[in-house]
Amino acid sequence: MSEDDAALLARCHHPLVRDLAWIVLAPDLLATPWPGRPTRATLGLTEHRLHAYFDELEATPQALERRVGSTVDGRMGHYHERLWQYLLDTAPDTRLLANNLRIHQGKRTLGELDLLYRRRDDPTPVHLEVAIKFYLGLAEGPGAVNDQARWIGPGGADSLATKREHLDRHQLRLTERLETRLTIRQHTQPRDIGPAPEANIRPQLAIPGVLFYPWQSPIPPPHEAAPEHLRGHWLYWRDWRRLRDGLARQTRAAWLVKPHWLALPRDEAFLPLRDVEARLAQHFSRPASPVQIALLAPSGPANRHRRLFVVDDSWPLQIPLPPRPRPVT
Numbered sequence: 001m002s003e004d005d006a007a008l009l010a011r012c013h014h015p016l017v018r019d020l021a022w023i024v025l026a027p028d029l030l031a032t033p034w035p036g037r038p039t040r041a042t043l044g045l046t047e048h049r050l051h052a053y054f055d056e057l058e059a060t061p062q063a064l065e066r067r068v069g070s071t072v073d074g075r076m077g078h079y080h081e082r083l084w085q086y087l088l089d090t091a092p093d094t095r096l097l098a099n100n101l102r103i104h105q106g107k108r109t110l111g112e113l114d115l116l117y118r119r120r121d122d123p124t125p126v127h128l129e130v131a132i133k134f135y136l137g138l139a140e141g142p143g144a145v146n147d148q149a150r151w152i153g154p155g156g157a158d159s160l161a162t163k164r165e166h167l168d169r170h171q172l173r174l175t176e177r178l179e180t181r182l183t184i185r186q187h188t189q190p191r192d193i194g195p196a197p198e199a200n201i202r203p204q205l206a207i208p209g210v211l212f213y214p215w216q217s218p219i220p221p222p223h224e225a226a227p228e229h230l231r232g233h234w235l236y237w238r239d240w241r242r243l244r245d246g247l248a249r250q251t252r253a254a255w256l257v258k259p260h261w262l263a264l265p266r267d268e269a270f271l272p273l274r275d276v277e278a279r280l281a282q283h284f285s286r287p288a289s290p291v292q293i294a295l296l297a298p299s300g301p302a303n304r305h306r307r308l309f310v311v312d313d314s315w316p317l318q319i320p321l322p323p324r325p326r327p328v329t
Contacts, residue, residue: 022263037206044093079259080132133209139217149322154290165323175201232307250298
């Protein structure tokens with residue numbers, strides 16, 4: 001993030017407001033042929049309006065808490081979707097039309113549209129699929145060295161390749177179906193989408209997150225990685241002491257808990273490194289799940305924050321299979 005973006009995030013104290021600001025500011029992981037997320041200009045959040053929007057949220061966060069609060073203890077994907085719902089519903093230049101809109105063909109469910117919105121000056125509906133992803137890269141794994149299949153979730157249940165394929169083959173193509181256009185017409189008002197609901201519906205993809213590179217095992221970014229994507233590192237617990245011994249004195253740390261993997265805590269919330277290390281030692285005293293932490297250097301470069309995933313020495317227990325090749329037509 002730029003210095004201006006970091007300054008905006010520093011203005012936010014409320015955890016939900018910080019995470020909403022992070023969504024607006026963070027780059028996407030991938031640059032795909034699909035149109036990307038709504039820009040700040042599309043949202044009407046440029047320059048002073050951006051600061052005013054988040055200053056007002058800081059002062060009166062109750063509506064955001066009502067929209068998002070029930071997902072704080074649930075799945076991160078649901079939390080992320082609720083943040084987007086609130087953003088599109090309250091940003092100056094967008095209007096939320098529907099969310100989690102199920103598309104049916106008779107009794108069969110074809111899929112679900114994450115978000116449907118429009119610009120205030122354009123009645124054309126826009127279908128926005130959103131995903132928040134944190135993937136760890138493998139120095140050895142399926143495919144070429146830059147294959148998306150080598151980037152897997154902390155739990156080993158999915159990969160960047162499988163997520164990318166599902167979005168491309170299914171989620172982002174739902175708007176090509178007649179059933180989708182009929183559903184949109186049934187669930188929105190003429191004043192929402194203008195006089196031509198049968199017109200093409202524009203699909204968009206927002207996929208922020210972080211790619212974690214193996215510590216001391218350089219690998220290239222995955223295919224289609226956006227040049228400005230956010231980066232971190234991952235390491236085995238057995239290597240923790242070597243990493244720790246190379247850190248600057250007075251480095252502090254924070255243990256990150258879902259769903260607050262988005263914006264890092266404010267600097268004053270970081271603890272002495274020894275406190276977080278003691279908690280890590282207890283956590284990894286038996287086979288355990290990966291842990292995301294953040295480090296804060298005492299001084300130096302402008303970017304003093306660093307994300308880390310610490311994983312059990314036996315990680316990963318499974319690696320997802322790559323997607324099946326598409327048939328040649």
